[in-house]
Amino acid sequence: MKYKRDPKRIREVLGDKIQFILGDMACVYGGLLAGCSFFAGYPITPASEVAEGMARLLPRVGGTYIQMEDEIGSLAAVIGASWGGAKAMTATSGPGFSLMMENYGYAVMTETPCVIVNVQRTGPSTGQPTLGAQGDMMQVRWGTHGDFEAIALAPSTVQECMDLTIEAFNLAEKYRNPVCVMTDGEIGHLRERIVIPDEKELKIINRVPATIDKEKFIPFSNSQIQKNSKVPDFPTFGTGYHTYVTGLTHNIYGFPATDKQKDHQELVLRITTKITDDREKLTMVEKLYIDDAKIAVVTYGATARPAETAVEMARRKGIKVGMLRLKLVWPFPIKEIQNLASQVDKIVVPEMNLGQIVHPIREYSEGQCEVVNVPKVGGEMHLPHEIFKYLEGK
């Protein structure tokens, strides 16, 4: 039986409007609210609660949960489900994310909407399974081979785990690209209050289905329905379009064109610029005390929590410090960083890794200000004073 999103049933299954739940569980709620009807996953700490939540709730709304044999199969099944017309998602952490890299690239190349929740931990390798980190902020951007654009969101609260998972589905459907929710073991394992939005507050975007005459349909070109959209219309399998979908370089008809320079260039430019053309539209930042700031903390995900406390401490001492929080890390908000760098003397970048997002920040601040890397590794988030000491001008 094909899935139909039933808002009443979803709310019945989710329960009270205000709840006190785990970050991982909030990702489940976000998925269900967005209309996710298929989840495939593989147990991994600290992301297993997402799979457990889906296993419990998804069948109750009429969706399908399946535990696959590994993370490779999980993302494969998710992509297959998407071509069957489902909104589909998986959840994992570092080692599983590494295993997903090949099919992540396949989803990019075949323009398959899907959502990957990555409850990040550290590495290399198995690392610290039970502890949080921001280990995959670069892997999500560069981890699969070839040229592509990533779309990655980074929640800082449990509420945002839900909200940004909904957003992830919307962006995946809109751009026909995999979208990653880069949460982490800290936020994933926190419990906080969430407020479940009413149906009328929800914005849900669905992929544009192919509706034009089957003889005239071109599966991998600019949209034939929407004006000025580089995102092709989606020919769901089983609707009679007889589409051939391949990870090989393909022409606009979907046929392999592996030895054709022009076809490859056209394809790769279209699937990257369909995202980067909208870079500024996509940018999602939160600003705190930025207007008169001379020092700025640029942060994302869990690290924003101690950073915010540190900024408040500094402000109480009269130091002109602001905070720019990236809710969407990729595609990178170039303009925001350029503007900020031209305003402040120093940008401080705390991360739960040895320095990942500090690199594009340095690149796009273009030498206009000092950029300071404040790494913390080992599975603990920064203490507020560990960030604060970089704000005192020392």
Next chain:
Amino acid sequence: MGEIKTAGELNKKYLREGMWPTIFCNGCGNGVVLEYTFWALEELGLDMDKVAFASGIGCSSRLPGYINADGLHTTHGRAIAFATGLKAANPDLTVIIFTGDGDCAGIGGNHFIHAARRNIDMTVIMINNFIYGMTGGQLAPTTPIGGIATTAPYGNIEHPFDLCVVAKALGASYVARWTVSHPYQPIKSIKEGIQKKGFSYIEFLAPCPTAYGRRNKLGDIQRLWEWYDKNTILIEDYERIMKYGDEKEKERAKKMIQIGVFQDVEKPEFFTEYQKLVERLQGNTITKTSSVKSKKMVVKK
């Protein structure tokens, strides 16, 4: 049904014209298997809008490209996992997978094992040519002992993988193996596999004159066909020999590749069972949410 009499008519109906010509070499068995599949689809009279194909990487995995239907040409070894999701999203689809011995028994072995174990309703058509053909003749998990490959230049010393035995042991609903020298049985098996509600695995021994034959004194297609004749044995014959044959006959039979239908059983299928679970839960939810929550009150600070 019944209208189509010739291969020409059949091809016109089922081939995707824009993809022609194929990448296949002279003497390759993939085309034969494709033809079997077309006849099976034709005899079943399926609506090709509701049949979807999936494949991995390799020569045989290119087959969905030549079929006028939805086709998902996926990553190496993963087609069965992709197909699992596709089937979940739309259980009305008939899902057929084309895969090769490297794709299915090598890199994709684990997905194969678990889809068979879960008994997911799909038909896996595995074309076994004993070699990695597309990449130029490297050792496969199915290469017979002594076989020559570019990465086994002195002869293979590994024991070959028999996926029919594995599929049978895992309880797949339908398991069969034929060679491309069989005229009718393959079509019948593909039909039975598609009709079976559950995991169907149908393997074909098919020649690769270019990458395997040439190196193994089987470059001439006639000799390959003879090799199949000499080295395969019908399951029924095998079992008869094991029961009544003398030691010499038994020894010889044991070295041969068995062909025929290994398993044909009715067994609960994954998504059918899942649907029952969904229905059971939908009955329950309403009573569960309405019962407990009466005692609460909101306390203002």
Next chain:
Amino acid sequence: MKKEIRICGFGGQGVILAGFIIGKAASVYMDYNAVQSQSYGPEARGGAARSEIVISDKKIGYPRPTSVDLLVAMSQEAFDTYRDDIRDDTVIIIDPDLVKKHSIGRPLYKIHAQQIAEELGNKIVTNIVMVGAATSIFGFLKPDAVRNAVMDSVPSRFKELNLKAFEKGLEAGKNAKPGL
């Protein structure tokens, strides 16, 4: 206003659930912001486990305590491990049967939570007795709010037992006096 609470014990005692109940009471039933986090060893049972709650009327940045206002300890190991950041005015509640060595030169509240739970017929509700006692002693959380959160968080067949445990704890807390 900000309150930082730590509940600790050994794995399997339900310290995570106790923290969850307090966090839920504060955030869902008292409309504060609250964050609950936890840490425990790799083993499912035994070892020192802790659950921490930060409650505030403002947005909560750093989600873990920096020094606690309330420390509840239900095992010796946890009491010894998790009290580095206590202040002079930190309220400390222990079960003297579980934390035998508790003379640290300052007054603390002693609640025989496990004994009370056993009298109720099941020591599995020791954590809920402690939640009740902490509610009275700490004074910040509204008993009705915590009671609601307890009722939400336990399976229906154990609701009555847990409710009794909570009430007994509340009572014990009311009568408790700090001592060395």
